[in-house]
Amino acid sequence: MTTAPCGRAPERQRTATAWAVLFIFLRLGVTCFGGPIAHIGYFRDEFVVRRRWLDERAYADLVGLCQFLPGPASSQVGFSIGLMRAGYLGGVAAWTGFTLPSAFALVLFAYSASALEGPIGLGLLHGLKLVAVAIVAQAVWGMARTLCPDRVRGSIAVIAALIILLVTSPFAQIGAIALGGVVGLWFCRALPTSDSGHVAVPVSRRVGAAALLVFVVLLFALPILGGHGAPGGFSLFDAFYRSGALVFGGGHVVLPLLHEAFVTPGLVSDDVFLAGYGAAQAVPGPLFTFAAYLGVIVKQSPHGVPGAFLALLGIFLPGILILIGVLPFWDSFRSRPAAQAIMRGVNATVVGLLGAALYTPVWTSAVKSSGDFGLVLVGFVLLTVWRAPPLFVVVLGAVGGIVLGQIT
Numbered sequence: 001m002t003t004a005p006c007g008r009a010p011e012r013q014r015t016a017t018a019w020a021v022l023f024i025f026l027r028l029g030v031t032c033f034g035g036p037i038a039h040i041g042y043f044r045d046e047f048v049v050r051r052r053w054l055d056e057r058a059y060a061d062l063v064g065l066c067q068f069l070p071g072p073a074s075s076q077v078g079f080s081i082g083l084m085r086a087g088y089l090g091g092v093a094a095w096t097g098f099t100l101p102s103a104f105a106l107v108l109f110a111y112s113a114s115a116l117e118g119p120i121g122l123g124l125l126h127g128l129k130l131v132a133v134a135i136v137a138q139a140v141w142g143m144a145r146t147l148c149p150d151r152v153r154g155s156i157a158v159i160a161a162l163i164i165l166l167v168t169s170p171f172a173q174i175g176a177i178a179l180g181g182v183v184g185l186w187f188c189r190a191l192p193t194s195d196s197g198h199v200a201v202p203v204s205r206r207v208g209a210a211a212l213l214v215f216v217v218l219l220f221a222l223p224i225l226g227g228h229g230a231p232g233g234f235s236l237f238d239a240f241y242r243s244g245a246l247v248f249g250g251g252h253v254v255l256p257l258l259h260e261a262f263v264t265p266g267l268v269s270d271d272v273f274l275a276g277y278g279a280a281q282a283v284p285g286p287l288f289t290f291a292a293y294l295g296v297i298v299k300q301s302p303h304g305v306p307g308a309f310l311a312l313l314g315i316f317l318p319g320i321l322i323l324i325g326v327l328p329f330w331d332s333f334r335s336r337p338a339a340q341a342i343m344r345g346v347n348a349t350v351v352g353l354l355g356a357a358l359y360t361p362v363w364t365s366a367v368k369s370s371g372d373f374g375l376v377l378v379g380f381v382l383l384t385v386w387r388a389p390p391l392f393v394v395v396l397g398a399v400g401g402i403v404l405g406q407i408t
Helices: 016-031 036-050 056-066 073-112 118-147 151-166 172-187 205-226 230-247 251-263 269-284 287-298 305-334 339-368 372-384 389-406
Strands: none
Touching: 016 036, 016 287, 036 056, 036 073, 036 151, 036 339, 056 073, 056 172, 056 305, 056 389, 073 230, 073 269, 073 287, 073 372, 118 151, 118 269, 118 339, 118 372, 118 389, 151 172, 151 339, 151 372, 172 339, 172 389, 205 230, 230 251, 230 287, 230 305, 230 372, 251 269, 251 287, 269 287, 287 305, 372 389
């Protein structure tokens, strides 16, 4: 295994084990409610603030890269952190721990066809959404203080937020990140370069190039195989793979692609599709695990548990392949002075994207009353002032949501 030249890794980084990574991400997998933007906030609190596995700038660089690539950004960030800590097994462990809890819950939902009902269940779900507001607010506040310390980068963040809030195109996020990089290159070159934030990426350029080649070959070969008499599993895998490969802008963007792939040809009914989507909002972990639900109920062989496994592999694989392909080249790129200026602009843009997401959909979908705002405020203060563990805030938010549901 070849390690890309990324600076000297801390001793604790070199001695990390895949089992340790698995257990940490398994805990995150059962507590990270609120969607990909909230997940980025949870990861920041866990790995930047508490464990100090990487610093703020390195983390923001990583988030900016994953936001720019196709695929599930939060899962890519988690896979990268596991990869940097414990090699390929660490990356697989991070993905497994973060993905399996929600996938398992959605498979159970597919078989039971029931969801939380009644005032207690609805209050519980609402409380978890309010926790997500506090988590995202904490991430925006902490990252803004570090990554937007001057007028130029503060302005870049505001412009990025306005682009996301006012432009409805799914490519607005990519455009904002690209614009932030250009503005950073133009206005942030005078700032001193920094060697901080370098982390070990155990991926050689040869492996990266091979991963990119596999990504492209599968993208074009799978539909050909599916159309020439290959077993049904090929066409099913292709539908998920193509959806995962063409997603820019987060997990919610994959839903129209999956709708077109499964509802339009009649493989899944519209009502069943929407019911699964609603359940996916109620479970922790990545929204891409919605594919496991579809893999169980699709009217095509294989389905059931084998279909769920095939669906998860198909929808996550392209994002992981392209991430492995880009990582070794990305580290070399970001070590150059001009690249650091670009990344300053990109990092400020990431703060703006988080700020826009804090308003919509996170705030607008959760905060409906003064009581909701009060619960968010309590969670935010616990996280930022008291440094309370996120799990404690999640439990408190769930209980608070139930209480608010009973008194309103």
